[in-house]
Amino acid sequence: MSEEKEHITFEISPEFIDQVTQLIETKDDAKVYTFLNEYHFADIAETLEELDFDQAVYIIKLLDSEKTADILAELDEDIREKILEQLSAKEIAQEIEELDTDDAADIIAELPEERQEAVISEIEDEEHKAEIQELLTYDEDSAGGLMAKELVRVKENWTVLQCVREMRAQAESVTRVHSIYVVDKDEKLIGRLSLKDLLMAPDRAHISSVYIPKVDSVHVNDDAEEVAKVMQKYDLEAIPVVDDEKVLLGRITIDDIVDVIKEEAEKDYQLAAGITQDVESSDSIIELTKARIPWLFLGLLGGIGAAGIMEGFDAMLENFPILFFFTPLIAAMAGNVGVQSSAIIVQGLANDDVKGSINSRLLKEMFLAMLNGILLAIFLLLVVWIWKQHFLTALAISASLIVVIIVAGIVGTFVPLFLDKRGIDPAIATGPFITTSNDIFGILIYFWIARLILGI
């Protein structure tokens, strides 16, 4: 009865991969085709990512482009790129014909420039071709880069009946209708209608009398992240995209926004962890090294700086070696407090949730750090005092800890706020950058204060 296997609890198991591999090895095309064709394209995409590259290419060439187009769109970018290298421009164009304009443009944009033109020239559907070419002109992080040309548009002077008839044609190519957009004679967006409204309106009514003139829209050059915020705030599942003249150009659906939100969150997370570019655990060692070593190198420079500072205080080595034993503690606390306070600010900025002036934020962080610092310092004071039986040393170490924590908190709060004001992504302030600078500051402050208290 069903055209595809029930897939909802379907998880790609090693056994399933084995089964597919064995089936491919029989070289019985018909059998492989019949077997795989029953599965959802998202499941096949996941399977391909586990197979050998040759086998993946074999499957893409075997199945119908109606299915493989969706599989390709779903695949991990690295694997897709390699598979597309094995296909001719004509074969790629055939896949492209099956895809919605937004996915089609995304895939073409990934190709090397010469191939882009070759593929586009092989697309037979002239309208589809023109639409894809238009989409390729927009920045990929803008509303234009996210939108699809597929949507249902009706004219305000149509009747409901006429509208239903026209829609049957348009809706063929539109997977999910969401809203029906109403345009005037100049194709300017003037309102919307839901399918529900249409279903409930009398056949002879004019669209102009039933449509809702209030419609949210974004400009084609708006930033993708801004679009995501607007759609989330107003709980929209689709939003039309217009140009300066309010002419309806396309629409963005919530599933594209889910991707924007995820990518943004992953980028911030990776930056906080000291990873400079978008990598995955499956990437090559060289790729992973390129993403990881810049921050490590920064940390190395910080450590060399800290060593230089400590050498400057080496007169204290003889009488107070214990001060040097606590430098990793001081550096770690400065780093941790800095990361904590910067992470809260970065997340607050991402959610438009940071209120009040920079000064009031800094004051709050100062009190917060002071409270944390005093609590931790009391504990440390007791431990060192009992251990070393020397109150002044214990006092020197714990008093500097308080100051170090306060400074680290202020730096961690100030830097992302400052970067944000200057239009720089504040997330870069959360990782080893803040840790490293706080390490150096921390150790310098620590020895200054210790020298003051111990009177050397």
Add this chain to the structure above:
Amino acid sequence: MSEEKEHITFEISPEFIDQVTQLIETKDDAKVYTFLNEYHFADIAETLEELDFDQAVYIIKLLDSEKTADILAELDEDIREKILEQLSAKEIAQEIEELDTDDAADIIAELPEERQEAVISEIEDEEHKAEIQELLTYDEDSAGGLMAKELVRVKENWTVLQCVREMRAQAESVTRVHSIYVVDKDEKLIGRLSLKDLLMAPDRAHISSVYIPKVDSVHVNDDAEEVAKVMQKYDLEAIPVVDDEKVLLGRITIDDIVDVIKEEAEKDYQLAAGITQDVESSDSIIELTKARIPWLFLGLLGGIGAAGIMEGFDAMLENFPILFFFTPLIAAMAGNVGVQSSAIIVQGLANDDVKGSINSRLLKEMFLAMLNGILLAIFLLLVVWIWKQHFLTALAISASLIVVIIVAGIVGTFVPLFLDKRGIDPAIATGPFITTSNDIFGILIYFWIARLILGI
């Protein structure tokens, strides 16, 4: 013409807040009402978060519950809690009547237990009340906790015409239809229909001849994160929820899933930054301290441990004080590498993207860490050699750096994989936990190897 102000590029400005504040101070209820009523509930919610508490309560009491219900649902949890304290059980019940069952249940669940019963008993619509009570029985992180009871269901033996008629009644209470769910006589889910399909089917056709028998569904006890993964993978905008007998209980829409994804990403990010619970920059100093001090205390213990280890090597102080100057560098590198490798694994696990066995992952990380370690160590060797003019010391420090980085990488890879296998959230391994343990390990390894090379 429009019932609400165009809000798409609407940003709550300080000027707007001033305007609202001044208007409230005139105490002219009618004027405040007319002014605010034109704005979208999401904009009013944002405004309330900027106003004094008394003013926020005033506005909630002034506007119609049709509007305030949505405002309350949109508000930040902390502020909503305080406002609800100022409302009677009857007033809350009136707001609840206006909300969809999922939002209604979420708000009631936040109330203190005695109030929950008082509010529920004041709900007049018996069906709404029973539905909310049902939703309150599910775990908030399960499909049941996410779903709403509002959906459009039709029987398989209805005709299209009958269906449209019945739907007009049901669709009144359903904001977005998405799919029409088809059930058999026992209310078991057997298929679906899109509005588009219905719009295009002949009036006299039976639903049984036009519906699509393939329909994804999740079980009411399924984990919210699993539901999010399924909806993303198969690009679904709504999914029905069923019980063991396949009886249709409710449905989950993509906007709820967007919240799940965001919360998950924020939680992982905060854990990576050493923040134990969900806090915002606007929370109180006490709240923020409670979230931050546990990890700081862990770091403090780690630092004390490191100091203890260094004291054990104090025989080296006299001849090789420089070894002690590099302990912050060693600790920082161990921490940074550990965070990097654990973050990649945690993110990979969240995206079901970690392939191969634990052993092959560890092997890969070992090579990666070795490559990074060697590159960084060569640089450090040259710096220390030139600085101290003592090759053996430079060699001791840089050789240990390589080993420390490898161990840190392996620990950072192993711990989250191990936690995940044991069913513990691997994200707790990314923050100060991994940093602290790597600090201690790192310093211990560093002095061991240095002693070996320097032959003391």
